[in-house]
Amino acid sequence: MHLKSLSLVNYKSFDSADFEMDEKINCFVGNNGVGKTNVLDAIYHLAFAKSYFNPITIQNIKHETDFFVINGKFEKDDREENVVISAKRGNKRIAKRNGKVYEKISDHIGLLPLVIISPADRDLIIEGSETRRKFLDGVLSLDNQKYLERLINYNKLLSQRNALLKYFAANRKFDSDALAVYDEQMVALGAYIHKCRVEFLERFTPIFKDFYAKISRKADEKVDIYYKSDFLDADPATVFKDAQQKDLQIQYSTVGIHKDDLLFSLDGYPVKKYGSQGQQKSFLTALKLAQFEFIKSESGTVPILLLDDIFDKLDESRVSQLIEMVNDEQFGQLFISDTNSERTEAVIKNVNQSYKMFEL
Numbered sequence: 001m002h003l004k005s006l007s008l009v010n011y012k013s014f015d016s017a018d019f020e021m022d023e024k025i026n027c028f029v030g031n032n033g034v035g036k037t038n039v040l041d042a043i044y045h046l047a048f049a050k051s052y053f054n055p056i057t058i059q060n061i062k063h064e065t066d067f068f069v070i071n072g073k074f075e076k077d078d079r080e081e082n083v084v085i086s087a088k089r090g091n092k093r094i095a096k097r098n099g100k101v102y103e104k105i106s107d108h109i110g111l112l113p114l115v116i117i118s119p120a121d122r123d124l125i126i127e128g129s130e131t132r133r134k135f136l137d138g139v140l141s142l143d144n145q146k147y148l149e150r151l152i153n154y155n156k157l158l159s160q161r162n163a164l165l166k167y168f169a170a171n172r173k174f175d176s177d178a179l180a181v182y183d184e185q186m187v188a189l190g191a192y193i194h195k196c197r198v199e200f201l202e203r204f205t206p207i208f209k210d211f212y213a214k215i216s217r218k219a220d221e222k223v224d225i226y227y228k229s230d231f232l233d234a235d236p237a238t239v240f241k242d243a244q245q246k247d248l249q250i251q252y253s254t255v256g257i258h259k260d261d262l263l264f265s266l267d268g269y270p271v272k273k274y275g276s277q278g279q280q281k282s283f284l285t286a287l288k289l290a291q292f293e294f295i296k297s298e299s300g301t302v303p304i305l306l307l308d309d310i311f312d313k314l315d316e317s318r319v320s321q322l323i324e325m326v327n328d329e330q331f332g333q334l335f336i337s338d339t340n341s342e343r344t345e346a347v348i349k350n351v352n353q354s355y356k357m358f359e360l
């Protein structure tokens with residue numbers, strides 16, 4: 001699968017722009033703020049119907065204009081796929097595939113597998129557990145519609161249960177039957193989601209460790225991902241029951257898969273606190289490449305890879321290492337952004353692949 005052409009109207013810093021892409025490597029170069037990341041984000045938008053950097057759709061419309069349109073022509077399985085994502089102020093965003101509007105935008109997710117590696121990924125290490133759950137859910141739901149549906153249902157029930165807990169407190173009453181209705185459903189859905197997450201991490205973690213060893217070139221550094229969950233080695237129904245008093249007290253559901261987290265460790269210590277900047281960058285890159293590998297094996301399609309500001313993340317030798325890995329037949333189309341065109345071209349020239357440089 002690859003992107004053949006991209007055209008933008010009023011997308012972020014662009015009035016209008018058209019790009020004919022190379023089938024293999026595309027580099028966007030230019031000074032800070034010229035819109036390199038915006039091009040990559042537009043490609044991300046085509047795959048996920050939202051921005052990687054700014055999830056508030058209307059904020060991606062160019063200032064002083066009313067709408068944006070992103071139009072991408074892809075080739076997938078010898079067929080052309082034309083995807084258009086557009087948004088207008090005051091209206092819902094629209095996703096179209098080959099001229100047909102999606103009724104549910106979530107149906108589009110998974111058609112165009114794509115992975116982005118960006119400096120913004122550091123949120124995965126430094127931010128709260130929600131970013132890590134999103135990462136987990138993002139990979140898991142790409143090829144598992146059932147997982148996504150159950151997760152959406154669980155989250156709906158969670159906000160209803162929280163509202164009920166608040167209602168009890170405000171009205172000084174308690175109805176155990178009403179609470180049990182939620183608990184029963186959330187326990188069943190949560191147990192399924194938990195099982196999927198356990199199985200996923202069992203497969204994902206070894207792939208991640210392999211990539212870390214390759215990128216860091218340090219076989220003696222031991223990285224790991226631990227799954228932290230209330231349901232780990234416990235009966236979900238009992239976990240819910242045991243937490244009931246506390247839930248009533250603080251008017252919030254204190255246990256469940258919405259509290260899950262991933263603990264990232266390096267030589268037994270948290271990467272967030274003890275990893276050097278370089279180690280953190282390698283850790284994140286390995287996470288994303290493992291995501292790439294996982295999606296590829298699950299979907300049977302080689303994802304598009306976006307490397308945003310790669311030199312910000314890794315030194316030159318690690319970038320070369322990365323590009324060499326990407327050069328391998330296992331990788332498909334690649335998009336790179338960097339401020340320094342000579343530096344990028346020097347690295348790209350070393351791999352025997354076709355490429356195109358776009359000076360912005």
Ligand SMILES: Nc1ncnc2c1ncn2[C@@H]1O[C@H](COP(=O)(O)OP(=O)(O)OP(=O)(O)O)[C@@H](O)[C@H]1O
Nearest residue numbers: 012013032033034035036037038059060061062063
């Ligand atoms: N909705 C918008 N309307 C107009 N301009 C916008 C909008 N959103 C972002 N921009 C502009 O896009 C520019 C940033 O573009 P981008 O992040 O792609 O730069 P870049 O070339 O990747 O820069 P760097 O090298 O610093 O990473 C900024 O000047 C920002 O003001």
